[in-house]
Amino acid sequence: MTGRNDEGRDGEASFREMWRDLAPLGRHPASGGYRRYAWTGADADCRAWFREQAEARGLVHETDRNGNQWAWLGDPGEGDAVVTGSHLDSVPDGGAFDGPLGIVSAFAALDELRRRGAEFTKPLGIVNFGDEEGARFGLACVGSRLTAGRLTREEAHRLVDAGGTTLPRAMEAAGYDPDAIGPDPERLARIGAFVELHVEQGRSLDRTGDPVGIASAIWPHGRWRYDFRGEANHAGTTLLADRRDPMLPYAETVLAARREAGLAGALATFGKVAVEPNGVNAVPSLVRGWLDSRAADAGTLDAVTAAVERAAREYAGRAGVALDVVRESFTPVVEFQHALRDELARILGAARAEDRGRPVPVLATGAGHDAGILSASVPTAMLFVRNPTGVSHSPAEHATEQDRAAGVAALADVLEGLACR
Structure with a gap:
């Protein structure tokens, strides 16, 4: 299986182009924050953007029964797939980076690997999990919870937004079948590793002076x-x-x-x-x-x-x-799989060998993520990109252009190490 692309797009350049196109979607003109709530028009616009990015790269796009979007290079049915991604929805008046940074970086990392001429030996997937923030129905990580069997169909059908609209009615209005939702163990069984890149929600990396870190655990x-x-x-x-x-x-x-x-x-x-x-x-x-x-x-x-x-x-x-x-x-507390976490540390440590062997920082987080939900079903790991403001769930959250590029490079190194052996 090949990951070659005749265009040979540079990951950093493609990141800037994607970020520019995604930035206006769901942005509130008065607050400057984002209102990308599940099963709304803004959510549909973000989903259309994801599909366009997948198809522009020749990836196979699909939406699963729980509303999560997948973009595949290679046949996921072969198993042991390496998957990366995050989410595109937001909290009320949230910032631009929480979630979207991971998805834009995933597509950019693929572009970078194609530029390098990487040869993939495993299927590669990029995923957009639905309703991660829970801003509309009050429950976080609905898409990944359903997929992992951590939320039943009956429980999901009881979710109601502030206006009295039920989750099933919202899904139907958006063109999806709410009766089809539920556990998807067959899909998860195809995944050998899931790596989520996310902007740090705090200032640990800013204090250590590192652009990228590795997650150790998620607090209960x-x-x-x-x-x-x-x-x-x-x-x-x-x-x-x-x-x-x-x-x-x-x-x-x-x-x-x-x-x-x-x-x-x-x-x-x-x-x-x-x-x-x-x-x-x-x-x-x-x-x-x-x-x-x-x-x-x-x-x-x-x-x-x-x-x-x-x-x-x-x-x-x-x-x-x-x-x-x-x-x-x-x-409950999520301890990311030590073997995968250590493999990420080895890959990134080798990539930054010129930095006098300085190890990549490993840090815990109090924020929940789709990676945490999936951790009981598949090996998962996370990368964090420095946030100099330390602010999250607000338009003030940030990652510099230099650190975004470092995140893309780190994710590309990890994916190459996991999927191109």
Whole structure:
């Protein structure tokens, strides 16, 4: 099987061209951030872009039953395929790099390998996983969870967006069959290794001065919904002593989450809230908040989330407010396969031998990824590209042109080492 291309496009040059074409899709003119939500027009535009890039390179494009897009060089049915990629969807007003950097770098790395005249001995795949961020339906990594059997069809069909649209209805409106979704073990069995490149969501690489690093693990993390139920009333006539105001225990719980996370060296964030009836002159009847919590180990995470719930119940009781807590998602700690991780370190170490043998940094992350979901089914690894701002899920996230080029070169080296032996 050959990976040759008569055009011999340079990976860095093709990256710039693709980045320019992808940049306007789903970008909000007022915020400057991206609103690429699952099964929307912006999502369809991104999917069309992916297909165009695949077909322009002579790759076979397909969309699986769960809405994930694949582009293949060689026959995946041969097995032991090497796959790379990420996602194109975004959080509300997210940045340009989280997800798309991995997909653009994947196509650019293929271009670079063709320029080098690489001869592929294994099938190579590039994937765009659907609904990784979970911005619309509240659950992250829906496409990869379905594929890996970590989310059932029945559970997926119960997902509803803020406007009351169910996942099945959204898929149908976008031209997909929601009844076809579900585990895809046959597809995963064809994959010998999955490597995801991602912009770093933090400043570890910026502090060490390295443009590229390797992931060691993903912290355990989850999302919990807190429903504080009180009594709606008039804000101008109801005495403070007569109120059952759910906003008060909610506010105290937000502070408790910050306190408990700080004491434990963990992370806890209430970043989304919904209020009913949501009137300026009304005491709320319901305050619903979502807690996102992460820690270096499961024991610490359990301790933090248990402490937050205890505090919330105490505050709710004082205010005469009922409280329901529902764990909506949970991902245990992910230790990327050591053999594959060490192979990436060996490949990249050899590629940067001129740097006095300085090892490529290995670092853990608190952010979830499709690679983490797939890790129980196939050998997975991740590469991080330096983010000098340290900011993510915001238009301020960034990677310099020089570091983007370093990421493409590193991914090309890894793919050559894994798929061209």
